[in-house]
Structure formats: structure tokens, C-alpha cells
Amino acid sequence: xxxxxxxxxxRHKLSIVTANTNEKHFTLPMLExxxxxxxxxxxxxxxxxxxxxKDGSVDAIREKFPQVNLICNTxxxxxxxxxxxxxxxxxxxxxxxxxxxxxxxxxxIDRLVVYxxxxxxxxxxxxxxxxxxxxxQPSCRNFMTTxxxxxxxxxxxxxVSKKLAGKISLAYWDxxxxxxxxxxxxxxxMIRRECLEQIGLKDxxxxxxxxxxxxxxxxxxxxxKVVFVHDAEITHHGSATVGKLWGxxxxxxxxxAQHYFIRKNLGxxxxxxxxxxxxxxxxxxxxxxxxxxxxxxVNDEDYQSNLDFYxxxxxxxxxxxxxxxxxxxxxxx
Numbered sequence: 584x585x586x587x588x589x590x591x592x593x594r595h596k597l598s599i600v601t602a603n604t605n606e607k608h609f610t611l612p613m614l615e616x617x618x619x620x621x622x623x624x625x626x627x628x629x630x631x632x633x634x635x636x637k638d639g640s641v642d643a644i645r646e647k648f649p650q651v652n653l654i655c656n657t658x659x660x661x662x663x664x665x666x667x668x669x670x671x672x673x674x675x676x677x678x679x680x681x682x683x684x685x686x687x688x689x690x691x692i693d694r695l696v697v698y699x700x701x702x703x704x705x706x707x708x709x710x711x712x713x714x715x716x717x718x719x720q721p722s723c724r725n726f727m728t729t730x731x732x733x734x735x736x737x738x739x740x741x742x743v744s745k746k747l748a749g750k751i752s753l754a755y756w757d758x759x760x761x762x763x764x765x766x767x768x769x770x771x772x773m774i775r776r777e778c779l780e781q782i783g784l785k786d787x788x789x790x791x792x793x794x795x796x797x798x799x800x801x802x803x804x805x806x807x808k809v810v811f812v813h814d815a816e817i818t819h820h821g822s823a824t825v826g827k828l829w830g831x832x833x834x835x836x837x838x839x840a841q842h843y844f845i846r847k848n849l850g851x852x853x854x855x856x857x858x859x860x861x862x863x864x865x866x867x868x869x870x871x872x873x874x875x876x877x878x879x880x881v882n883d884e885d886y887q888s889n890l891d892f893y894x895x896x897x898x899x900x901x902x903x904x905x906x907x908x909x910x911x912x913x914x915x916x
Contacts, residue, residue, distance in 0.1 A: 593776065597627040597696060598675030602665035603683050604634040607643050609820065610683040614648050617681075623693040628652060630669035634659040662769075662791035667784045678779060682770040686818040694815040695773050698761075706778030706807025707799055709767035710815035711758055720819055722768040723753040723811050726800065727841060728849065729856040736864055761813050765803070769795030770819040778807045786847075790906045792840035800848050832907070834892070838899050839906045862900040869893040 599617065603610045610631070621627065632654045633641050644651055654668055666680050677699055679692065695708050712720040725731050731752070740748055740755065749756035753764055772795060782801040785794045799809045838861075845854040872889050875881045881889075 593676045594674040595626045595628045596675060597624050597677050597679060597692070598670075598673035599627065599629045599679045599681055599692075600666055600669040600673065601629075601631045601681050601683050602634060602662050602669075603631055603636060603640050603644075604659055605636045605638045605640065606683040607636070607638045607640040609685075610640060611643060611647060613681070613683055613685050613687070614644070614651065616685075616687040617692065618648070620687050620689050621692045622690075624696045628673070628675065630654065630672055632656065632660070632665035632668045634661070634665055661787075663785045663789050663794040664787045666794075667787060670779070670784055676776055677773050678776065679771065679773040680769065681817075682819060684820040685770055688816040688818070691815040691817050695812055698810070698812050698815075699773065699775060702808070702810070704808055705810050706775050706782075706802040706805070707767070707809045708773050708812050709771050709810075710817045711811070711813050712768065712770055712817055712819045712821075715818065715820050717818075719758055720821060721754050721756070721758060722770070722819075723756060723758065723764040724766050724768070724796065725753050726765045726796065726849075727845065727857070729853055729860060732857060732860055736860075758811070759813055762811060763808050764811050766796040766799035766809060767811060768819075769798075770821075771817055772798065774798070774802075775807075778802055778805070781805050781807075788843055788906075789840055790836075792837050792906075793844045794840075797844055797848065800844075832895070835895050835899055836907055838896065839904055842899075842903050843906075858900045858903075862897055865893055865897045865900065869897065 601610065601613070614629070617629070629648075629650070630652045631644060633644075634656050635658050641653060641655055644653060652669075652672065654672070656665065656668075660668070670678055670680075677696060679695070681687075691710050695710060698708055699705060709722060712722040714720045734751060735754075738751070743751070743755075745755070745757065782798070782805050786797050789797060802809055842854060842858070845857055869890070872881065872886065872893065876886050
């Protein structure tokens with residue numbers, strides 16, 4: 584029997600949740616940004632689940648932020664499971680899942696809370712994300728149906744006007760207004776407790792990728808709105824953690840998570856056409872790469888790295904594989 588999600592009366596307005604895996608150099612500045620910018624939302628609590636870090640994260644957090652609640656794992660449980668561990672302990676009206684590689688700007692979290700207060704039919708919200716250099720990091724997406732996948736890879740986006748491209752795909756939208764969307768990147772997701780109690784915790788079959796799209800899908804399926812709030816801004820350094828975990832295999836792990844999401848939520852028929860299209864597309868790119876090699880227009884290093892990727896990517900489309908639950912990460916120097 585699954586453990587009950589429902590907790591008694593809320594003791595906090597907001598609970599913030601973060602999973603840390605050897606990311607002290609990100610987590611400490613993130614914590615500082617939260618405590619410096621969260622001024623209107625009271626009371627709130629902060630939960631961090633540490634995935635057996637070996638970079639001194641736990642001691643540093645305890646020393647500099649003793650008010651943070653720490654759960655210390657003896658293994659890397661992954662992003663999704665670690666989030667769920669903390670969510671089980673949360674007593675907030677809203678639960679805010681925040682990546683360690685983020686910096687919260689002034690008023691960002693407060694604005695998300697206010698929006699939730701003012702819109703009771705909204706189950707999940709997320710902020711505008713910025714890259715490390717201050718440029719926009721598109722964080723809104725459409726659910727990955729085969730039709731969407733086809734448009735993403737076939738349309739000549741560089742020839743489509745920005746306005747039209749934004750109407751066709753949320754990935755190309757300018758993110759300059761608050762609006763309902765299909766799903767939001769999981770670098771920051773705030774969920775209403777009533778929504779959480781209805782749809783459940785994050786699906787731990789996702790080690791890290793696409794748990795966000797799945798959660799948003801379940802919320803919308805249950806009748807809740809998922810909303811992007813444009814005037815709340817958070818810097819997200821982006822792929823800083825996952826790049827260390829999987830390196831060149833990062834996109835392979837994304838493919839695996841996509842397969843599970845589609846099979847679970849859109850059906851086996853949709854998954855068949857998704858895999859068929861990508862197999863064809865990747866095979867064409869592999870042929871093009873080999874032609875470029877014959878023409879001498881690609882160097883040995885690039886050829887080999889791309890060849891390895893295309894072979895792995897095609898294989899994972901043909902043979903569905905399990906996600907890698909034992910990635911290795913080097914600690915920061």
C-alpha cells in the first residue's frame with residue numbers, strides 16, 4: 584500500500600524542497616538568495632535532501648544555514664526520489680521544488696505564492712528562467728506528441744517569424760506574459776497541496792528527466808491549470824548537474840525518460856510513431872555524418888563523438904532501455 588500523501592493542518596504557508604548531490608558550490612548561493620529575497624511569505628520551511636555528497640555539502644549547510652531541515656541519504660537516490668522524500672515531510676500550503684543550481688531574484692518566490700493565492704484553480708506554477716548571462720532560458724513546453732515532434736524537427740524555424748513560431752511551439756514563445764501552458768521545466772515548480780493530494784508525488788520511475796512534464800500532465804488531467812508567471816525571475820545555470828552525471832550520454836537518458844512518459848500518458852501507439860520518426864531522423868543524420876567524413880568536412884574527434892551518439896540514440900529508439908540509476912559525479916574542486 585502506498586504511503587498517504589495527505590498531511591494534517593498546514594503549519595507553514597510554503598515549503599521549499601531541494602535535492603543536493605555534490606553541489607555545495609551551487610546550493611549555498613541558492614540558499615542565500617532564497618533567504619535574502621523571500622520577504623512576504625511567512626511562515627516557510629526549507630527541506631534539503633542530500634544524496635550522499637562527498638564535497639562537504641552537509642557540514643556547510645548545517646554551519647551556514649542551521650534553520651534548514653536536512654535529510655541525508657547514504658546513496659544517490661536521484662532527483663525525483665529525493666524530492667519526494669522531502670515532500671513527505673512538508674507542512675506547507677504550497678510546496679516549491681527548487682533546483683540547487685538556481686539563484687532567486689528579488690520577489691520571485693513571493694510572486695508565485697501571491698499568484699497561487701489569487702488563482703485557486705491553478706495547481707502548479709513556475710517562474711521565468713534566465714541563463715547565467717541573464718538571457719532568457721525557455722522553460723515552457725508543449726506535451727511531446729508525435730505531431731509536435733514532427734513540427735519541432737521539420738519546420739524551418741529560422742525562417743518562421745518569432746511571433747508565429749511562438750504560437751506554434753511554446754519553446755519558441757517569448758515568455759513575456761503570464762499564461763497557462765502544458766508543462767514547465769522542473770528547475771522550479773510550485774504545487775498546491777490540494778493538487779498534490781489529488782495527483783500524488785512525482786513518479787520515481789523518472790530518475791531525473793521528465794518527472795516535471797509528467798507531474799504537470801497529471802495536474803492538467805485532474806482539472807488543474809499549469810501556469811507560467813513571467814514577472815517572477817530565477818536564474819538557472821542549466822544542466823550544470825546533469826552534465827556531470829551523464830556527460831555525452833545525457834540526451835540518451837532524456838530519450839529513455841521520453842519513452843516512459845509517452846507510454847504512460849499517451850499510449851503505446853503514440854510511442855511507436857515517436858520511436859519510428861526519431862529512428863528515421865537519426866539514421867538520416869548518421870548517413871549525413873558519414874558523407875561529411877568521406878568529403879573530409881568533419882574532423883576525427885567530432886566524427887567519432889557524433890558517430891557514437893547516433894549509434895546509441897538509434898539503438899535506444901529501437902530497443903527501449905531502462906534509465907541509468909547509478910550515474911557518477913565528480914565532486915567540485
